[in-house]
Amino acid sequence: MTRGLRAASVPAVELKVSTRSHGGQTVMAVVGEIDLYTAPRLQAEFARLLQESATTRVVIDMSGVEFCDSTGMNVLLSALKRLRERGGALEVAGPRPAVRKILQVTGLDSVFTVHEAVPEELLTAEPKA
Template sequence: MDGLRVSSHRHEGWTVVEVTGELDVATRNLLGDHLEEVMAAHTPARVVVDMSGLDFCDASGLSVLVAAHHAAKDRQGQLRLIYPQRSIRRLLQITELIEVMPVFDTVAQATATMQDH
């Protein structure tokens, strides 16, 4: 198991959280805790999760993203996703989460617009 690595930086008024490795039941708290800290630091909570380096995501990983989506909305913000790999994008489509959390190809695209989805 590769584990999960999480880091973040600010870009154009958004916090970009980069995740690499595997997001599953064993690593979900690492991302969840990081997202909670990021959102507590900024209102509105505008967060982009860069999933381009994520190799695997299971249902427990999706639940972290859903919780973060709701937390961002509660803080007058939004959660957006960057380029999940094909299998993860498919999972988002099947669960219809792609309709709730917009997916972009690049950080620049995700942070270029402030409109609600």
């Protein structure tokens, strides 16, 4: 019985991450909340991406992100640093008002290139088979 009660009292926090790469450019779509509990999932996805591919430009589509705390921002900054070390860039696309406000308050909107939506050229690119 305790098991059922415990499961009911802990909210299920989920973060969905999907990537699509083409020609050294990757769009990473993130859906959910990025916080202390889910940030390791995002960090692991960045680590996998940077280890397995020659990606130099990552556009993170945050239109599905409802909340992002300082832990999430630190993951983005870490990924930006690693991409810059290889001559690349990390860009933010489609942040919702709450995420945009965090970017503005922290000054990170001047660190990242922020787009209203994923750039058109990345939407029309055909992914590698």
